[in-house]
Amino acid sequence: xxxxxxxxxxxxxxxxxxxxxxxxxxxxxPKTDPDGLATFVSERLNAVVRYNAGGRNxxxxxxxxxxxxxxxxxIIEAGIDAYVTGDASYHHFLAARQAGMTLIAAGHFETExxxxxxxxxxxxxxxxxxxxxxxxxxxPISYAFP
Numbered sequence: 001x002x003x004x005x006x007x008x009x010x011x012x013x014x015x016x017x018x019x020x021x022x023x024x025x026x027x028x029x030p031k032t033d034p035d036g037l038a039t040f041v042s043e044r045l046n047a048v049v050r051y052n053a054g055g056r057n058x059x060x061x062x063x064x065x066x067x068x069x070x071x072x073x074x075i076i077e078a079g080i081d082a083y084v085t086g087d088a089s090y091h092h093f094l095a096a097r098q099a100g101m102t103l104i105a106a107g108h109f110e111t112e113x114x115x116x117x118x119x120x121x122x123x124x125x126x127x128x129x130x131x132x133x134x135x136x137x138x139x140p141i142s143y144a145f146p
Contacts, residue, residue, distance in 0.1 A: 047110035054102035
């Protein structure tokens, strides 16, 4: 869902040693710059994003909803231009900067919540006699700006 929301094309599972099931996907976007990608992600996910601008234009992008910072070393090693995930630590941002890769942390909730309506629809299809409800919720995080 996250790859689709970000209009990635030619997406493939990106296996990592961190997850037994491939939760990371990699794909392509038309060439853009790091600031443009950060703005695009922010708009598509309606999220406040944190990012570092890598030293190159972006065409290849990996995505992982939620807390995907631990997959960063393998994504860097693969030479992917940018990584969009929910949460990343300060040290992940330092590693991405040193590698010249753009890293975008768009929020744990913001990167996982878009799949909820899709899962609900699939459950309705698989279990037609069961009522499936989606509880509307917002991120539990508030932000303060100077």
